[in-house]
Amino acid sequence: MLSCSRVKRLVINLIRTSSKLILFAICIVSFIYLFDNLMVHPVLPIYAKSIGATVFMVGLIMGVYSMTNCIGNITWGRLSDVKGRRLPLVIGFLVSGVVVLLYSTAFKPVDLLVLRLIHGFFSGALGPCTLTLMTDLAPPERRGTYMGVYGASISLSATISPALAGILSTKYGPSAVWLTIFIAFLTAALIIVTLIPETHRKAHKDFRESLNSTSTLKISIRSILKRRNVVISIWGIFAWYWVLGTIVTLFTLYLSNLYETGFISVDPRMAFGMLMSIYGIAVLFLNYPMGRISDIIGRKIPLICGYIMVSVGLFLLTVNSIAVMVVAWIALLAISHALVWPSITALLMDELLPFERGIGAGFFELFLTLGTAIGMPIMGLLGGMLGFACGIRFAAILPISALLLSLFIVPKPKVEAKVSLKIKISTIVIIVALLATSYPYIMFLSPKH
DSSP states (O other): OOOOHHHHHHHHHHHHHHHHHHHHHHHHHHHHHTHHHHTTTTTHHHHHHHHTTTTHHHHHHHHHHHHHHHHHHHHHHHHHHOOOHHHHHHHHHHHHHHHHHGGGGSHHHHHHHHHHHHHHHHHHHHHHHHOOOOOOOGGGGGGHHHHHHHHHHHHHHHHHHHHHHHHHHHHHHHHHHHHHHHHHHHHHHHHEEEHHOOOOHHHHHHHHHHHOOOHHHHHHHHHHEEEEEEEEHHHHHHHHHHHHHIIIIIHHHHHHHHHHHTTTOSOOOHHHHHHHHHHHHHHHHHHHHHHHHHHHOOOOOHHHHHHHHHHHHHHHTTTHHHHHHHHHIEEEIIIIHHHHHHHHHEEEEEEESSSHHHHHHHHHHHHHHHHEEEEEEOOOHHHHHOOOHHHHHHHHHHHHHHHHHHHHHHHOOOSSSOOOOHHHHHHHHHHHHHHHHHHHHHHHOOOOO
């Protein structure tokens, strides 16, 4: 017969195994949810043009997704606080997958425009709900670590998806990309239904009991947006994705100028793709240790370091040295992303009650989208007026403003804690290994004499 202590140990081990399985399932779902965006973007403009879209119509087809996605972020985020996380996620994955599959049936640009409107709204459920699922699962003392794992899943998707879309569309045509997204989204919906339990039942019950009128809902949202850490998180992610939009818009054009003057020897598209790949790999490997460090020393120091590094990195990107440019890209921009993401998401969720997380994540995703949607055209305009290099440097104003907010408003950790030797060594090893990869990149980009 089994003793009581042995039964207790078996139950504890079973719970731990179950939690790890749920965590792994959420990571897979988080990895898949960006497929529709990252795989569609390299292929859709050419596909839209092939069915008769003008340049203006192509821009409208691409942009209308962001507009309805912003509305979806808030709508589905609030719904996840009322109905739980799983239902909006399953609906979002299924409807988005079907709509993407229907891209193949669009014979006129207006058909594609309507599909993009629908697609943007329903895919707005995916970001807020995956983020809140991970938050619900995370113990408060390990929230930064879990946000690091979540960020690593997204980074892996960002590294793989565009390349996969390029290969599929080149070899089999756009329909293969749409079908792949549909299968991936159907798989994600099945994973949610079979492996991920509803994490929000008790908070849902408390919320329904406290929700008496429409005015209560408005006061709840207003009170959330008045909290300092929520504002800092939302502004910080807006600033970071403004920088990302600047890099996508101006840095590619800056590389093109360098190529035309013979400063680099590689096609700018290939050079940018290579730099983005190492960026994704760096963020992938550094998210977990940086998240763990955030749990130990608090959110303030990683945020401050991250904003300083990205601001300095934007200036060094435009220095006339390939070595400085590549090292700045890896050591400052990529590492700063790994510092900022786990801390800023954990800072947001630290401030929210369980039944507020959905709407909080909705606003977070909204400003994330607005950072690129607003930043790209404005920085493109400034780049045209001031020059590409000046435009890239000008973008540092946003992370500097986020730095000042973090410096003076984010509270210090209540308990002084030391980072373990294991975490220190693993982080240093990863950074040194990433910097070591800069040498072949420098050699590859340098002009051949």
